[in-house]
Amino acid sequence: MKLPLWLIALLFAGYTVWCVNYWHCYKCQCCDGAAPTEEAPAQTTGVPLFKWNADRPVADANFPTWKKNLLATGGQGDTLVITGFYRAHEANGEQLALARAAVLRDMMKPEMPDSRVRLEAKLVEDGLSETSDPMESASFNWVKMVLKKEDSAIIETDRDVILLFPFNSTEKDHNPAVDAYLKKMCEKHKTTRATFRVVGHTDDVGTEEDNVKLGMGRAKAVAKILMDNGIASERIQVDSKGEAEPVASNDNDDGRHQNRRVIITVNL
Incomplete structure (x- = not known):
């Protein structure tokens, strides 16, 4: 028996619909109307x-x-x-x-x-x-950085240079390495437009008023070294925070040494 063309077309259309639904439900697993989910990328800790x-x-x-x-x-x-x-x-x-x-x-x-x-x-x-x-x-x-009470130190960070001072000292000329470092820094910036902010800090031994003065004395001592090495005074700003901004505990010698510092910030 010969099937009419319209019936063949109808059967073909039905088969096509069935194939599409089969793929949709069993392969794509989207019968509930939700879009297919992708696996979330594995979370990392960032460790290299x-x-x-x-x-x-x-x-x-x-x-x-x-x-x-x-x-x-x-x-x-x-x-x-x-x-x-x-x-x-x-x-x-x-x-x-x-x-x-x-x-x-x-x-x-x-x-x-x-x-x-x-x-x-x-x-x-x-x-x-x-x-x-x-x-x-x-x-x-x-x-850990370990310093003797009488030692000075130079600490570099991404923005600043930190000079650590011995106890009750306003001068740092007892350390040739610090002098040499500051001289080299001045040579680098002597012909630039860089400005320098020099801020003195102290531990909490003594009164707040005395420590502000002590911090200022340290800042001015460092500023003088900069000027002696060719940096004009108008390019240098000095300040003192005294004991107000500690970076370590003042309950032990090491912490107090960390707090006795001058921070030099070079602004290019």
């Missing part, structure tokens, strides 16, 4: 991860947050020790580990200058291979 033999970590959008949290755990003047890892069969061994540490040091800028970062290398066996997922290939540890 390295592939086998790679000297640079895998890009991670959460790294800035991880970095901020890491740097917040370090104290004023502390040194960050970055230990790069290498495995026994990775190419270049210890040199690869140091290269990884160097890349991570650069990623800590500008908040952490090179002068406050130390690089080390370590052999580990943790399962990283050519076919495995990326893994952590460095550790990060802080070395």
